[in-house]
Amino acid sequence: MIRSSDRARLLAVSLGLVLVPTIAWAQDAPPPATDPKEMARAHGEEALALHAAGKFQEAFTKFETAERIAHSPVFVVWMARSKRAIGELRAAQGFYQRVVSEALPADASPNWQQAKAEAEVELKALSQRIPSIKVTVAAGSAVPSALTLDGAAIAIGDPIAVDPGEHRIEATSEGGAVVTRNVRVEEGQPTAIVSLDLQKTSAPAGGGGGDLVIPGAVLLGVGGASLIAGAVTGAYALVLAGEIEEGCVGNQCLATDADKADDADALARASTGTLIAGGVLAVTGIVLIAVDPGGSETALLRVGPTWAGLDIRF
Structure with a gap:
């Protein structure tokens, strides 16, 4: 009145x-x-x-x-x-x-x-009745690259006087992810403290996790296939060599097996080259996966005469 x-x-x-x-x-x-x-x-x-x-x-x-x-x-x-x-x-x-x-x-x-x-x-x-809002970051959280209150830039830890009602906080991480919080304050209340945790939106300390997994997996797959192909080729070369030896007397072999001997030799050479290339590719793939900053697992390549596998331990 x-x-x-x-x-x-x-x-x-x-x-x-x-x-x-x-x-x-x-x-x-x-x-x-x-x-x-x-x-x-x-x-x-x-x-x-x-x-x-x-x-x-x-x-x-x-x-x-x-x-x-x-x-x-x-x-x-x-x-x-x-x-x-x-x-x-x-x-x-x-x-x-x-x-x-x-x-x-x-x-x-x-x-x-x-x-x-x-x-x-x-x-x-x-x-004494004007409320205020203070934005902080949780322990271990990344500091936002940009912070706004109702669209206006503010600083971490500074109490900002506001009118009673609802207000919007936006924090942008270094990676560009945006975290929003809505907070309502009333006339006469103590300073409202809003704690932000940007850990889930921040990139890992070593860079983008998972960047090396895909190329590493591709190389490992190609290398594994090459190892299998080399093993199969080598096995076939051994079969041909065994057939040739059955027709040999001492160091003398049948003249008709000359072409078969050439094929066995070529297959043996191809098997050796394929095994070497496959091993290099597989090892390279394993290294890429093992050193990827996004994971903490260890990898172990297991290779047998006719198989190759990757044992990953967490």
Whole structure:
């Protein structure tokens, strides 16, 4: 409820009894088409009625218009009160601070002086009821490369004054992943501390895990296939050599087995080359998998006469 003394003081402001001394008109100048003091008074009366009716945003607009027409700390105090009633505490704080910081002229009216005194008291009470949010990072968490509160950049650990209500925090990791948190604060509550943990969105310390697994697996597969092919080829070469030996007497072999001997020799050479190449490829693949920074497993290649396998231990 608005006290009758408040209404009387506002009307006095609007009538020009407390207006800035610079609003004056030369006696020999023609009166303006519209008297600013009358305009301010009219807007002030409408603003008071709106404020009393609980229409605080509309009241603020009217007080703001009256202030633009003819400055008075009384208008600014009522602007602060309207914002406070809406819940925009930070805006209200700014208007109160304007009145408190204003240097009044020596001949300032009692109404101006009283408005400033009231602003000082109300500003102190309001400042204790403005909530704040402080963002921290959990122990062992990566520090975000970017951090915003309601779209504005903030720093880790700095308490930020906010209006009551819900607010959105966004933290961006070095890898580009975004973590969002919504937090709601109430008027008068202690500082809300929001702890972020970016461990799940950060890249491993050694770089991108898994980058070497795929090429390592491909090389291991090709190498394993080559080892199997070399073993099969070598086995066939041994079969041919055995058939040739059956027709030999001492060091003398059948002339008809000459072509078969050439084939056995070629297969033996091919088997040896394939086994060597397969072994190199398989070992290279194992090394790539074993040293990949994304895993901690160990790998052991097991090769037999006709098989090759990879034993991975975690």
